Amino acid sequence: MQTRSGGIRKRNRKGLRGSESGSETKPNYTEGVVLNRPSWYDHTRQEVLDKANPKQVNGETQYQCAKGDKCSKPGGYHPASNMQVDHKTAWQEHIDNKVDDISDKNAVREAYNDPSNLQALCGSCNSKKGNRKGAALAKQFKKK
Ligand SMILES: [Zn+2]
Numbered sequence: 001m002q003t004r005s006g007g008i009r010k011r012n013r014k015g016l017r018g019s020e021s022g023s024e025t026k027p028n029y030t031e032g033v034v035l036n037r038p039s040w041y042d043h044t045r046q047e048v049l050d051k052a053n054p055k056q057v058n059g060e061t062q063y064q065c066a067k068g069d070k071c072s073k074p075g076g077y078h079p080a081s082n083m084q085v086d087h088k089t090a091w092q093e094h095i096d097n098k099v100d101d102i103s104d105k106n107a108v109r110e111a112y113n114d115p116s117n118l119q120a121l122c123g124s125c126n127s128k129k130g131n132r133k134g135a136a137l138a139k140q141f142k143k144k
Contacts (some may be wrong), residue, residue, distance in 0.1 A: 006109045016030040027102055035102070038095075038112035040085070052120035061106035066119035078122045086129065087112075 029035060051062040055077065063083050087094060088116035091112050095102065098111040111117075121129065 028096040030096050039108040041113045044113045045085050048118045048120050055082050063120055065125050067120040067125045070125045081122050082123050084123055084126045086126050088117050088119055
């Protein structure tokens with residue numbers, strides 16, 4: 001009987017895919033439930049870039065990486081082609097915080113595209129961010 005909570009979680013996961021099994025726990029994105037990643041709105045990327053301090057450099061518009069002074073490139077300015085839209089809070093977590101019913105696809109997509117949770121990072125900083133998260137997790141486990 002010690003693995004009861006695990007059993008419940010598994011049953012909920014199955015219930016999500018198949019028929020409703022009257023689960024009490026709200027389904028969410030963060031508990032490892034496999035749900036589709038929402039898609040971007042067409043305008044989201046440009047909106048995020050427009051807020052990233054655009055400036056003209058040698059006749060081309062460049063944008064500032066949200067890491068600013070900590071960007072691997074001094075000043076943090078990059079052409080649009082090197083900029084990526086990043087979720088400040090992991091999108092799964094943000095959706096869980098914002099959306100009551102994750103079967104509401106429009107609300108889920110809106111939370112995924114929520115400008116307050118988005119920033120522009122250069123490709124280099126964005127890939128480092130992922131690595132750092134992993135490294136921080138590994139450190140936590142070492143400490144314990
Ligand atoms: Zn950067």
